[in-house]
Amino acid sequence: MTGFHTYKTCVEACLRCAAICNHCASSCTQEEDVKMMARCIQLDMECAAICYAAAQLMSLGSERAQELCRLCADICEQCGAECGKHQTEHCQECAEMCRKCAEECRRMASVAA
Amino acid sequence: MTGFHTYKTCVEACLRCAAICNHCASSCTQEEDVKMMARCIQLDMECAAICYAAAQLMSLGSERAQELCRLCADICEQCGAECGKHQTEHCQECAEMCRKCAEECRRMASVAA
Amino acid sequence: MTGFHTYKTCVEACLRCAAICNHCASSCTQEEDVKMMARCIQLDMECAAICYAAAQLMSLGSERAQELCRLCADICEQCGAECGKHQTEHCQECAEMCRKCAEECRRMASVAA
Amino acid sequence: MTGFHTYKTCVEACLRCAAICNHCASSCTQEEDVKMMARCIQLDMECAAICYAAAQLMSLGSERAQELCRLCADICEQCGAECGKHQTEHCQECAEMCRKCAEECRRMASVAA
Numbered sequence: 530m531t532g533f534h535t536y537k538t539c540v541e542a543c544l545r546c547a548a549i550c551n552h553c554a555s556s557c558t559q560e561e562d563v564k565m566m567a568r569c570i571q572l573d574m575e576c577a578a579i580c581y582a583a584a585q586l587m588s589l590g591s592e593r594a595q596e597l598c599r600l601c602a603d604i605c606e607q608c609g610a611e612c613g614k615h616q617t618e619h620c621q622e623c624a625e626m627c628r629k630c631a632e633e634c635r636r637m638a639s640v641a642a
Numbered sequence: 643m644t645g646f647h648t649y650k651t652c653v654e655a656c657l658r659c660a661a662i663c664n665h666c667a668s669s670c671t672q673e674e675d676v677k678m679m680a681r682c683i684q685l686d687m688e689c690a691a692i693c694y695a696a697a698q699l700m701s702l703g704s705e706r707a708q709e710l711c712r713l714c715a716d717i718c719e720q721c722g723a724e725c726g727k728h729q730t731e732h733c734q735e736c737a738e739m740c741r742k743c744a745e746e747c748r749r750m751a752s753v754a755a
Numbered sequence: 756m757t758g759f760h761t762y763k764t765c766v767e768a769c770l771r772c773a774a775i776c777n778h779c780a781s782s783c784t785q786e787e788d789v790k791m792m793a794r795c796i797q798l799d800m801e802c803a804a805i806c807y808a809a810a811q812l813m814s815l816g817s818e819r820a821q822e823l824c825r826l827c828a829d830i831c832e833q834c835g836a837e838c839g840k841h842q843t844e845h846c847q848e849c850a851e852m853c854r855k856c857a858e859e860c861r862r863m864a865s866v867a868a
Numbered sequence: 869m870t871g872f873h874t875y876k877t878c879v880e881a882c883l884r885c886a887a888i889c890n891h892c893a894s895s896c897t898q899e900e901d902v903k904m905m906a907r908c909i910q911l912d913m914e915c916a917a918i919c920y921a922a923a924q925l926m927s928l929g930s931e932r933a934q935e936l937c938r939l940c941a942d943i944c945e946q947c948g949a950e951c952g953k954h955q956t957e958h959c960q961e962c963a964e965m966c967r968k969c970a971e972e973c974r975r976m977a978s979v980a981a
Binding site for chain 1 (some may be wrong): 777784789800
Binding site (some may be wrong): 664667668670672675676677679680681682683687 | 893894897898901902903905907909910913942958
């Protein structure tokens, strides 16, 4: 059956990315200069939401999982680009995770189901 | 600011649709003939996941909310068509809610942001 | 069957509270003084997460829904208290919604299932 | 800062458990005897919802994460016990994951924050 095991690497990337984004958003609120982090917090929240939805559709073996992964890749790239601008450890870690997740989602979206 | 109030009708439709889909899936497992409900349960789970993600992106005022609403409309239509085949009250209610949510999502996706 | 209709008022309060919290968090990141909003953003994110989970367990007719609603009420109260300190419209709206949701969750948690 | 890294093992267990529960629920709907799987589908849906919420609160470094992990452990145990009754591979895998996640959540809930 199509589902978790078919898309394992991508599901795991999405779940980890969601958690890392939540962590980054929360950590950003505790930085000295929160204003500089405003866009990062916003994109972290969007990215966490879409990553978890993508992981759900993949785990459920949905026929629409690829379409969602395509959109998820876009949001991950946008979030990763923003996080990459900041030198805090949580932002750098999040930037790396977002880029990796975007790659996995692109690969998943391009494979024939 | 773009967000909950901009897309209020659509956010509310998505949230209600998610809840009704959860309720329908759970109710389906308690029917005498669960096998007949198998596809309905599957689509209810997918639809609940995507509807909540759409409500989140809209509430967050995300620039990607429209793209997600387009995909959400597709899944709602598919779920509504399946639910519509069954005469149980929860399936009929879910079919109606899915169709309404699909309409709201189509409208939202077609409006210039 | 226990589920959405049994707990309708509380489910609807939780879903709306989740959306309003998402909206408030996002709006807070766009305020002039984001630092002042840091705690509000943090609690909005926590509150949105727990409210949606509570709505899900209630919609699914879960036997554990009451326990989750008790915890949800606590988080809603904490979030509402923080939001209530700020005069921005989104924070005032969120404070009111959190208090209402806390009330609904307390009532739900105190009713024999 | 408290968050993802503090609770890494437990966050990862919760996320994986959520995905495996989604997969199990979907796989159950495709079994020959779906009726026998009805309770398993129901608990899989509840368990996926609570596991993801627990992962979110931990990733956000919430002060309430422990309370939610306690409830999450209860639901994981209930779900694992039900899944353990069925010999299908997805149920056996889910039973094992639920038990492991319950353990992680108990440990997390018992540690002073």
